[in-house]
Amino acid sequence: AQSVSQHNHHVILSEAASLELGCNYSYGGTVNLFWYVQYPGQHLQLLLKYFSGDPLVKGIKGFEAEFIKSKFSFNLRKPSVQWSDTAEYFCAVSTTSGTYKYIFGTGTRLKVLA
């Protein structure tokens, strides 16, 4: 069965620190990959997505993610976090056919200290 693992459940960083959140998925076929973010009190928002092509994708607010097919990974990075990045981050995978339903990871709660 398909699954998505996010290794870090809680991360605490100081402002200006670098961020890397891990995401690994289990699926043998072609996938689309996503990172969603949920700021406190807000709905889930799309941060970035990967369909094909350049495995390094850039999203909003300075975030980027790298798809490494051999490792089944899609890690999220940001060189310098801000207090406003405090949120919960979800990695998601969809297969490339049919319903495009997503399998989400359990999420990573990021707290950035000012």
Added chain:
Amino acid sequence: DTGVSQNPRHKITKRGQNVTFRCDPISEHNRLYWYRQTLGQGPEFLTYFQNEAQLEKSRLLSDRFSAERPKGSFSTLEIQRTEQGDSAMYLCASSPNPGTDYGYTFGSGTRLTVV
């Protein structure tokens, strides 16, 4: 606001009662999804509509759950004979273009508490 709208935002109900939630997707979006999220977990897929057709249902969606999208616009999710285990956030999302996956636009969710 042209986003995905869900009502009500919160619902507290007694065990055994029926509840119905509504989702209004972005008007030009053909695809509509319902997910459920419990504490400490990511959203889990419940069901999917393409226009008015319900094309997939998760095994999570027991016989007590039913969803409709009668005219391919808004959708409703009904839970009959609620149980405490149904307590969760119910999320609706929509997406355009059946042939591609641009990612979802989520609503703010309906938080259900069964007491």
